[in-house]
Amino acid sequence: MTDPIPLPQGFRAAGVSCGIKSDATKPDLSLFVSDRPCAAAAVFTTNRVCGAPVKVSRERVPSAKTRAVVINSGNANACTGQRGIDDARWMTEQVAAHLDCEARDVLVCSTGVIGHFLPRDKLAAGIPQVVERLAATPAAFADAARGIMTTDTFSKQATREATIDGTSVRVSGAAKGAAMIAPNMATMLAVLMTDAEVSPTEADAMLRHAVDRSFHCISVEGHTSTSDTVILMANGAAAGSLSATGRARVQEMLDDVAMDLSMAIIRDAEGADHLVTIDVRGCRNSEEARQIAKTVADSPLVKTAITGADPNWGRIVSAVGYSGIEVREEEISLAINNLPLYKSGAPLDFDKAAVSRSIRDNRDVSIVIDLTHGNASVRFWTCDLTSEYVRLNSEYTT
Amino acid sequence: MTDPIPLPQGFRAAGVSCGIKSDATKPDLSLFVSDRPCAAAAVFTTNRVCGAPVKVSRERVPSAKTRAVVINSGNANACTGQRGIDDARWMTEQVAAHLDCEARDVLVCSTGVIGHFLPRDKLAAGIPQVVERLAATPAAFADAARGIMTTDTFSKQATREATIDGTSVRVSGAAKGAAMIAPNMATMLAVLMTDAEVSPTEADAMLRHAVDRSFHCISVEGHTSTSDTVILMANGAAAGSLSATGRARVQEMLDDVAMDLSMAIIRDAEGADHLVTIDVRGCRNSEEARQIAKTVADSPLVKTAITGADPNWGRIVSAVGYSGIEVREEEISLAINNLPLYKSGAPLDFDKAAVSRSIRDNRDVSIVIDLTHGNASVRFWTCDLTSEYVRLNSEYTT
Numbered sequence: 001m002t003d004p005i006p007l008p009q010g011f012r013a014a015g016v017s018c019g020i021k022s023d024a025t026k027p028d029l030s031l032f033v034s035d036r037p038c039a040a041a042a043v044f045t046t047n048r049v050c051g052a053p054v055k056v057s058r059e060r061v062p063s064a065k066t067r068a069v070v071i072n073s074g075n076a077n078a079c080t081g082q083r084g085i086d087d088a089r090w091m092t093e094q095v096a097a098h099l100d101c102e103a104r105d106v107l108v109c110s111t112g113v114i115g116h117f118l119p120r121d122k123l124a125a126g127i128p129q130v131v132e133r134l135a136a137t138p139a140a141f142a143d144a145a146r147g148i149m150t151t152d153t154f155s156k157q158a159t160r161e162a163t164i165d166g167t168s169v170r171v172s173g174a175a176k177g178a179a180m181i182a183p184n185m186a187t188m189l190a191v192l193m194t195d196a197e198v199s200p201t202e203a204d205a206m207l208r209h210a211v212d213r214s215f216h217c218i219s220v221e222g223h224t225s226t227s228d229t230v231i232l233m234a235n236g237a238a239a240g241s242l243s244a245t246g247r248a249r250v251q252e253m254l255d256d257v258a259m260d261l262s263m264a265i266i267r268d269a270e271g272a273d274h275l276v277t278i279d280v281r282g283c284r285n286s287e288e289a290r291q292i293a294k295t296v297a298d299s300p301l302v303k304t305a306i307t308g309a310d311p312n313w314g315r316i317v318s319a320v321g322y323s324g325i326e327v328r329e330e331e332i333s334l335a336i337n338n339l340p341l342y343k344s345g346a347p348l349d350f351d352k353a354a355v356s357r358s359i360r361d362n363r364d365v366s367i368v369i370d371l372t373h374g375n376a377s378v379r380f381w382t383c384d385l386t387s388e389y390v391r392l393n394s395e396y397t398t
Numbered sequence: 399m400t401d402p403i404p405l406p407q408g409f410r411a412a413g414v415s416c417g418i419k420s421d422a423t424k425p426d427l428s429l430f431v432s433d434r435p436c437a438a439a440a441v442f443t444t445n446r447v448c449g450a451p452v453k454v455s456r457e458r459v460p461s462a463k464t465r466a467v468v469i470n471s472g473n474a475n476a477c478t479g480q481r482g483i484d485d486a487r488w489m490t491e492q493v494a495a496h497l498d499c500e501a502r503d504v505l506v507c508s509t510g511v512i513g514h515f516l517p518r519d520k521l522a523a524g525i526p527q528v529v530e531r532l533a534a535t536p537a538a539f540a541d542a543a544r545g546i547m548t549t550d551t552f553s554k555q556a557t558r559e560a561t562i563d564g565t566s567v568r569v570s571g572a573a574k575g576a577a578m579i580a581p582n583m584a585t586m587l588a589v590l591m592t593d594a595e596v597s598p599t600e601a602d603a604m605l606r607h608a609v610d611r612s613f614h615c616i617s618v619e620g621h622t623s624t625s626d627t628v629i630l631m632a633n634g635a636a637a638g639s640l641s642a643t644g645r646a647r648v649q650e651m652l653d654d655v656a657m658d659l660s661m662a663i664i665r666d667a668e669g670a671d672h673l674v675t676i677d678v679r680g681c682r683n684s685e686e687a688r689q690i691a692k693t694v695a696d697s698p699l700v701k702t703a704i705t706g707a708d709p710n711w712g713r714i715v716s717a718v719g720y721s722g723i724e725v726r727e728e729e730i731s732l733a734i735n736n737l738p739l740y741k742s743g744a745p746l747d748f749d750k751a752a753v754s755r756s757i758r759d760n761r762d763v764s765i766v767i768d769l770t771h772g773n774a775s776v777r778f779w780t781c782d783l784t785s786e787y788v789r790l791n792s793e794y795t796t
Contacts, residue, residue, distance in 0.1 A: 046720065047716055047719040047720045048718075048719040048720070048723075048724070048725050048726065048727075049715050049716050049718065049719025049720075049725075049727045049730070050719070078712070078716075079712060079715055079727060079740070079743070079744075079745060080744075080745075081727075081728075081743055081744045113712075114712030114715075114716070115711070115712050115740075115745040116745075224716070224719075224720035225716065226712075226716045226719060300698065300783075300787075304787075304788055304792040305792070307788065307792040308792030310792070313513070314476070314477060314511075314512030314513050314624075317447055317477060317512075318445055318447050318476075318512070318622070318623065318624045320446075320447065321445040321446040321447025321448070321622075321624060322444065322445045322446070322447075322622035325446075326446070327446055327447075328446065329446075329447045329477060329479075330479075332447070342477070342513075345477070345479055346477075346478075346479045347477060347478075347513040347514075385698075385788055385792075386788060386792075387785035387788045387789060389698075389702075389788070390702055390705065390783055390784060390785045390787070390788055391785060394702040394703070394705035394706030394708070394783075394784075
């Protein structure tokens with residue numbers, strides 16, 4: 001993530017420190033702005049206890065005239081009642097006043113500690129500063145990406161560019177989320193921007209397509225955050241309306257950017273020794289495949305087996321069994337790092353030392369689960385469970 | 399668990415070593431026998447991948463003429479296909495031949511490593527020995543309780559006695575399950591015996607009542623075993639048919655014995671520093687209460703907060719939020735160790751140091767979650783997540 005990442009046309013960004021985080025060298029207030037009204041869509045946490053910014057932003061998408069996303073880090077503004085909702089709305093009003101738009105054209109996210117009220121005085125001073133710093137440069141975009149970090153050890157950006165219908169089109173995004181070390185619910189936020197032109201309805205469908213294959217396919221500990229939010233803004237600055245082929249190409253770029261950012265989140269799992277890719281194939285539909293994958297991914301016994309480089313297929317097969325999906329053991333086959341361990345319900349003879357070595361010697365581990373129900377599949381990512389995870393998450397105090 | 403625990407009237411038990419475990423000083427074959435036909439019922443794992451003994455025993459209950467339960471440890475006979483089913487049936491045939499009953503009057507359980515075939519030669523030699531050792535003494539019952547252990551650090555027995563309708567009636571039980579250190583799915587087995595007289599239908603209802611309040615209310619890591627089994631045998635040796643009051647009293651004793659055994663399993667969590675009791679109150683029904691409690695109990699972020707003595711109510715409230723139960727944050731209140739931290743959706747001012755100290759200084763931690771939906775409640779138990787858990791579960795190799 002060291003190459004400078006450009007913004008799409010017509011977007012500006014900035015990140016500043018306004019004092020919410022105790023360390024003044026760390027930016028904690030970011031702004032992503034489109035110079036013209038955007039089609040915008042968003043996907044939010046399914047947690048019934050959600051942060052105030054989720055409640056406020058959820059009412060404002062899909063939209064045809066969104067102008068900006070404002071994000072603070074260091075304070076999640078969650079479990080803060082009506083005052084929290086008022087604070088979130090107030091943040092968007094402050095930004096809207098500077099951009100000469102309506103408050104409802106500004107979306108808002110917050111990430112950090114739960115149960116504390118936002119410091120309005122610091123934000124009132126910070127918002128003019130972050131507006132002042134807005135720029136279309138990669139440096140400004142990088143500042144904005146840093147401003148949304150909490151326990152992340154590196155900032156996360158991604159971009160794709162292609163010539164579509166004769167015009168250069170770009171998709172860029174920034175995300176935060178540090179998975180296993182995240183002390184407060186591992187909140188995941190992402191802002192995706194494109195200069196392609198799509199309608200709000202299209203933006204919504206395209207974002208859900210991308211999220212289903214990326215952010216919805218990573219899991220670290222199964223604890224759903226109160227604040228997870230992924231936003232897409234499409235401002236049409238690059239080109240007029242897209243051909244069907246052009247739209248499909250933008251979808252691909254969007255999928256790729258979302259995937260890059262998801263992988264960056266999983267890779268930023270400080271406590272983890274292994275990145276685990278779980279392929280579940282041969283399912284009736286992708287929802288069933290995802291549910292099986294997530295159950296395997298969230299099993300502490302599977303995770304610790306990977307930590308210990310133990311090819312303990314019994315833990316994996318039994319997790320498939322309690323996933324809630326109708327499956328018989330004769331329908332299950334399993335391979336780790338391309339080495340078959342279990343076939344149609346029966347254990348295979350395999351070189352245990354070789355499989356164990358292949359787990360121990362590689363940061364990336366592959367688990368492939370083959371069923372016999374149909375043609376649907378999913379690729380899912382998680383990481384292992386180490387003593388370091390426990391240390392980081394138990395030593396943190398609110 | 400040091401006092402000798404008596405068997406109910408008309409029951410005998412034994413435990414011997416037949417060489418399935420590599421350590422010959424550890425018994426690995428147990429038998430629980432009623433001298434007369436019993437009413438029997440059982441509750442099994444809901445995992446769709448289940449051990450061969452589960453498949454065989456499930457077809458044999460409820461029953462009016464069960465005579466025995468045979469259990470081996472050191473090998474789970476799970477994921478072993480048709481040969482595993484044949485082996486499980488064969489075990490019951492061997493026992494039945496000695497007891498002069500039908501194979502279907504014998505139930506079978508196995509616990510231990512997954513994916514290996516049972517050693518028939520060792521069992522063929524061991525079964526006559528364990529029959530030979532059958533006795534009605536506390537010592538024989540203690541041997542049988544030891545014979546079902548895997549990674550348990552102590553054997554688990556419980557008993558209750560009462561005078562009912564003028565006669566002394568007893569309920570006794572043995573269980574295994576070592577929760578967090580269990581390397582192979584933390585299988586939980588229990589055999590409950592009573593000399594009260596109940597019908598098979600009554601036995602089934604009474605067992606489910608007891609299990610719903612005990613074994614179904616403990617969770618260590620949310621990984622459902624392939625082999626979990628709880629069996630009740632009621633032989634009527636103590637008395638004739640019970641009055642309604644008498645039956646209610648037997649239910650109470652059964653509930654108490656099941657609860658004692660469940661608590662012993664949670665307390666045998668070697669890697670754990672804290673036993674956590676979660677009370678969920680004010681729910682629409684007990685299923686919803688249990689689902690909320692289990693979601694909180696299985697959250698690694700909640701567990702590590704307890705490990706770190708951090709009164710991080712945000713992790714608990716957010717786990718309630720993603721439990722799948724319809725709930726709004728204004729309907730949630732929360733206390734840890736009787737200290738209120740969160741009330742009707744808003745954080746309370748509290749002495750963080752005092753709450754932290756009360757967690758750190760006590761092995762037992764109480765979490766009370768109050769909702770406003772109704773009058774149903776549940777009490778649930780779990781333990782914290784420590785580095786020691788990760789070490790034990792990652793160093794174990796199959």
